[in-house]
Amino acid sequence: MRSFAYTRAADGHEAVAAYRQGAAYLGGGTNLVDLMRLGVATPDSLIDVTRATSGQVDDGPGGGLLIGAAVRNSELAADLRVRERYPVLARAVLDGASWQVRNMATVGGNLLQRTRCPYFQDVLTACNKRRPGSGCQAMAPGAETANLAILGQSAACAATHPSDMAVALTALGATVHVCGPDSREERGIPMPGLHRLPETTPERDTVLAPGELITAVELPPPPPGRSTYRKVRERASFAFALVSVAAVLEVADGTVTSSRLALGGVAHAPWRCHAAEQAMRGEPATADTYAGAAEAELAAARPLPGNEYKVTLARNLIAAVLEELTS
Numbered sequence: 001m002r003s004f005a006y007t008r009a010a011d012g013h014e015a016v017a018a019y020r021q022g023a024a025y026l027g028g029g030t031n032l033v034d035l036m037r038l039g040v041a042t043p044d045s046l047i048d049v050t051r052a053t054s055g056q057v058d059d060g061p062g063g064g065l066l067i068g069a070a071v072r073n074s075e076l077a078a079d080l081r082v083r084e085r086y087p088v089l090a091r092a093v094l095d096g097a098s099w100q101v102r103n104m105a106t107v108g109g110n111l112l113q114r115t116r117c118p119y120f121q122d123v124l125t126a127c128n129k130r131r132p133g134s135g136c137q138a139m140a141p142g143a144e145t146a147n148l149a150i151l152g153q154s155a156a157c158a159a160t161h162p163s164d165m166a167v168a169l170t171a172l173g174a175t176v177h178v179c180g181p182d183s184r185e186e187r188g189i190p191m192p193g194l195h196r197l198p199e200t201t202p203e204r205d206t207v208l209a210p211g212e213l214i215t216a217v218e219l220p221p222p223p224p225g226r227s228t229y230r231k232v233r234e235r236a237s238f239a240f241a242l243v244s245v246a247a248v249l250e251v252a253d254g255t256v257t258s259s260r261l262a263l264g265g266v267a268h269a270p271w272r273c274h275a276a277e278q279a280m281r282g283e284p285a286t287a288d289t290y291a292g293a294a295e296a297e298l299a300a301a302r303p304l305p306g307n308e309y310k311v312t313l314a315r316n317l318i319a320a321v322l323e324e325l326t327s
């Protein structure tokens, strides 16, 4: 058992002032504490931030919402404004984890939860994300790749980002507000943009500097059209996405006027589908258009031996969700 210090910050300034190298912020602990038990995370001090940021969902400027980083996942999914105006987000959150986990998990912690790559979680294997320069077991012949990336991976890492909420926030174009130890001022990071692709530095999941604290997530006014979230997983509860789609679709007079699509389970970051969106714009809202859009997006896929099925799955899921939103 490794010992560690514990403090609870009263506000954001106290939290970032307490941050030192080797420390970690603690939200609900549903991911971090698991990783500490596995020996993957070894912080020497925990700064509890569940009272350091807002635990409320407030009306934002121009008809959007401002979600405090300490809002629990269950409270976010239950918020009437979220359910009515951002169904894609409510569904994504409800599709994640279990009631018990969602009651503990915070918005900030959900966005920064770490990959479920089996090699990242097993300290006895090589993993460039866990130990930079040690190699990537997922690239070895016979590796277990079924849950790994098909888009945007590098020779150093094929891990996927696990958060369902982040996929919906990417489709919605949310902004993540953070404050850090160096600049006390807050900055806003538009989604996608918080999470990064692995390149040669997979140990960095996000663009955050050490000690930066997520304080809130700002939702812009709801985009026009209908929205939904669809997740394919190995069982109906308690399972991470093999592939998921967050979709917002606006159709007028039988033509696609606007769309916002993001994929989960396929890359090191939530994957905004710019190619599919562009392929659909101004086209008839038909199954053929949707199949073509999905094809355009997946043209960039580079599956590993053993996860080729994800390409077909993602293609079919995009088309099916768009048809569902059109009917």
Ligand SMILES: Cc1cc2nc3c(=O)[nH]c(=O)nc-3n(C[C@H](O)[C@H](O)[C@H](O)COP(=O)(O)OP(=O)(O)OC[C@H]3O[C@@H](n4cnc5c(N)ncnc54)[C@H](O)[C@@H]3O)c2cc1C
Pocket: 024, 025, 026, 027, 028, 029, 030, 031, 032, 033, 049, 053, 069, 073, 095, 096, 097, 098, 101, 104, 105, 106, 107, 108, 109, 110, 111, 112, 113, 114, 162, 163, 164, 165, 212, 213, 214, 215, 238, 239, 240, 241
């Ligand atoms: C059995 C199980 C099933 C699950 N299934 C799913 C699923 O299907 N889909 C899904 O999306 N998730 C799933 N999860 C993951 C779950 O959603 C996350 O564990 C949870 O959202 C993390 O939130 P937390 O507040 O507990 O974070 P913590 O575990 O407290 O922290 C996670 C990370 O975020 C950092 N952090 C926390 N708050 C802040 C902040 N405000 N600013 C900066 N850094 C911060 C911590 O330092 C840590 O690195 C599952 C978890 C379990 C245990």
